[in-house]
Amino acid sequence: MRCYCVLQHGQALQLVEKAIPEPQGTEVLLKVRAAGVCHTDLHLWEGHYDLGGGKKLTLAERGIKPPLTLSHEIVGEVVSAGADVGDSATVQPGRVALVHPWIGCGECAACRRGEENICIKPQSLGVVRPGGFAEYVIVPHPRYLVDIEGLDVAQAAPLACAGVTTYSAMKKLGDRIMTDPLVVIGAGGLGLMAIEVLKALGGRGAIVVDIDPVKRDAALAAGALQAIDARATDAVQQIQQATGGGARAVLDLVGATPTVGLAMASAARGGHIVICGLMGGDLTLALPVIPMRPLTLQGSYVGTLHELQELVALVKRTRMAPIPVTRRPLSDADAAMQDLHHGRVVGRTVLIP
Ligand SMILES: [Zn+2]
Ligand SMILES: [Zn+2]
Incomplete structure (x- = not known):
């Protein structure tokens, strides 16, 4: 063979x-x-x-x-x-x-x-x-x-x-995908899959963030509520506005230093961020942010x-x-x-x- x-x-x-x-x-x-x-x-x-x-x-x-x-x-x-x-x-x-x-x-x-x-x-x-x-x-x-x-x-x-990774991550986010828009970082195969799974689950909808305009268009064509350029200088403000004051649920399908940074900066108080992407890098974290905002940062593997x-x-x-x-x-x-x-x-x- x-x-x-x-x-x-x-x-x-x-x-x-x-x-x-x-x-x-x-x-x-x-x-x-x-x-x-x-x-x-x-x-x-x-x-x-x-x-x-x-x-x-x-x-x-x-x-x-x-x-x-x-x-x-x-x-x-x-x-x-x-x-x-x-x-x-x-x-x-x-x-x-x-x-x-x-x-x-x-x-x-x-x-x-x-x-x-x-x-x-x-x-x-x-x-x-x-x-x-x-x-x-x-x-x-x-x-x-x-x-x-x-x-x-x-x-x-x-x-x-792509399917089970996004499905498992969304389950970790619980009811918030029903009540709040889900911010999806990365509109590659997993991002487009996330949009479809979210629709199938009856979720509120996805706000997709990507650096590539072709992938943002694909996300909008798949039914994303909004597509935001990750490299825009006001990307954080755009996400906060689109989510009505800050993201309560974020799916980071890239998992790079800038994307996790963006997720944390645009999260609401009590926000929940699930990281699936393995692009890599590292993160310096001011620890009081975790209890004071209070954020949940969670990993999910397939x-x-x-x-x-x-x-x-x-x-x-x-x-x-x-x-x-x-x-x-x-x-x-x-x-x-x-x-x-x-x-x-x-x-x-x-x-x-
Ligand atoms: Zn894979
Ligand atoms: Zn075993």
Whole structure:
């Protein structure tokens, strides 16, 4: 089978021919039908996260080393399953499913709570284990297969990361997304997904902040209440005005020093900021601000299997609109990564083997 792999961080993805893996035990072999290209793939390709102040967290420190087969937004068709799977309907050959890629060790306290996404020994597909930039992929257990009957494969793939990341973050914000406009920083694939999920949940609406006018237009086309230029000198005042005196709910999908700074400056008293983006940097924080304003600053990392199942049910129930998707052949894997790296992608690119 063909795979497009990172053989060396920062170098072009390479075509590698491998044997089609044989599913063992509880594993399921899927033929990849669609594989989304995410910003996290860029971090994995580069090999590090920016911690700010010139410091970096390398993937090697986390035990992640090339060769890597990226893509954690996978839709596949069941080919075969290991001997321990049995003959459940989920693994009937030809069944098409969305893969929950945020898999844990299954044994630690987080996994036992159902929070495999924050496992201490993650086994995530497209990160630790091989992902979807390939013709076939192994999924460790059929429970990670989510039924997407009635949905388009390329439009469903981004639900596994862009979708569940924004959905999980919005759940953390609770009722305020119903009563107050949600400030969404970053109008890339996640930002557009956030607008659609918010609409599907019946939220008040999104005020989107981005530096790129093309992405702001895409956000308005998707139904954002307002789109604000993050680089405007009065961006803070514009957000405060749009939210009626300061943001009570902010979703930072960029997670860079200037965006978190903007979120904190434009938040209302009692504001709640959830950071999902991994662009990086650091922050010097005057601590009295936390109790005196009083702010909640929270992180959110992808989502749980249960949340992905809830999200797919929401999409089916509400006929939630998909984000703009550009389909490209698997052989375009490297070019698609480069386009994302250079900010040339609106919505999501999905590779089709
Ligand atoms: Zn675990
Ligand atoms: Zn992702």
